[in-house]
Amino acid sequence: MLRRHLVERGITDLRVLEAMAAVPRERFVAPECRNRAYDDGPLPIGEGQTISQPYVVAWMVEAVELGREDRVLEVGTGSGYAAAVLSLIARTVHSVERHAALAEAARGRLRTLGYANVRVRRGDGTLGWSEHAPYDAIVVSAGARRVPPPLREQLADGGRLVMPVGWGWRGQSLVRERRERAGNFTREKLGRVRFVPLIGEAG
Ligand code: SAM
Numbered sequence: 240m241l242r243r244h245l246v247e248r249g250i251t252d253l254r255v256l257e258a259m260a261a262v263p264r265e266r267f268v269a270p271e272c273r274n275r276a277y278d279d280g281p282l283p284i285g286e287g288q289t290i291s292q293p294y295v296v297a298w299m300v301e302a303v304e305l306g307r308e309d310r311v312l313e314v315g316t317g318s319g320y321a322a323a324v325l326s327l328i329a330r331t332v333h334s335v336e337r338h339a340a341l342a343e344a345a346r347g348r349l350r351t352l353g354y355a356n357v358r359v360r361r362g363d364g365t366l367g368w369s370e371h372a373p374y375d376a377i378v379v380s381a382g383a384r385r386v387p388p389p390l391r392e393q394l395a396d397g398g399r400l401v402m403p404v405g406w407g408w409r410g411q412s413l414v415r416e417r418r419e420r421a422g423n424f425t426r427e428k429l430g431r432v433r434f435v436p437l438i439g440e441a442g
Contacts, residue, residue: 240264244279244294252301258327259297264290266352267318286338288435290318291380295432297324302415302429303376303401305329310371312393314364314437315380319345322357325378332357333371335364337438365439367393374398381437382411389441394418403434410434 241260250256265276267290272282281289300321305311309329313322316336322345326332334357336342342361349357360368364379365387372393379390379402386402394400398418403411410433417425436442 240277240279240293244292245297248294250294250297250301254305254328255297255301255324258300258324259293261327262320262323263352264293264320267320267323267348284318284341285344286341288317288338288341290320291434296321298429299378299380299401299413300324300328302413303378303399305376309375310373312368312371312374312377312390313380314367314377314390316342316345316359317380319349319354319357319359321378321380322359323349323352323354326354326357329376330356331371333368333374334359335362335368337361337363363439363441365389365437365441369393377401379403379437380434382406382432382434383437383442386414386416387437387439387441391416391418391424396420396422401429403432406436 265273268282305328311329311332313334316334322334339361346359367389373395377400382403400416404414405411413429413432415427
């Protein structure tokens with residue numbers, strides 16, 4: 240997976256590659272999918288949702304430019320896999336999932352596997368998790384027409400947000416927004432992706 244799906248497709252950040260190597264993806268998928276855990280594709284995790292393909296997880300984690308002391312918000316915990324990868328690079332990860340069953344399963348899995356710096360909450364991630372804001376990095380693992388305003392508000396100065404934006408048959412653009420000191424945002428389009436929808440009040 241590391242060589243074929245990540246390095247050969249352009250992932251270069253060693254910390255991301257090490258984290259992807261360290262997290263056992265087979266523990267985040269259903270037993271019947273374990274033989275496909277290291278294929279480069281999404282897999283079902285219940286509630287009509289998916290664990291994202293490894294390349295896209297690595298791409299988003301690299302794109303959000305994490306530092307060791309960073310506080311991260313993830314929207315769309317799903318299986319908890321991306322949260323585990325993020326937690327090996329950053330200081331803390333707060334992750335929000337709208338499906339109660341997925342949030343509970345991810346919380347248990349992350350605890351069992353020892354990812355002690357991750358907290359998972361069931362809720363509407365389009366509203367962020369204001370108690371722990373501001374965040375140095377925000378990763379949104381579901382697509383919407385626009386960046387939810389509460390997420391921009393919860394980003395620290397200098398912070399980065401990575402999210403699939405847009406809708407329609409062509410999927411979304413993966414965008415990176417940066418909050419400048421004056422509270423202005425710059426946006427870069429990184430490439431095409433196809434994510435499940437972000438469903439929520441500010442989505
Ligand atoms: N990062 C996940 C992983 O590693 O398994 C995969 C995320 S999956 C592609 C997208 C997730 O976003 C789904 O679990 C879905 O229920 C969740 N989601 C969609 N809208 C949401 C919202 N408003 N708040 C929180 N989670 C949301």
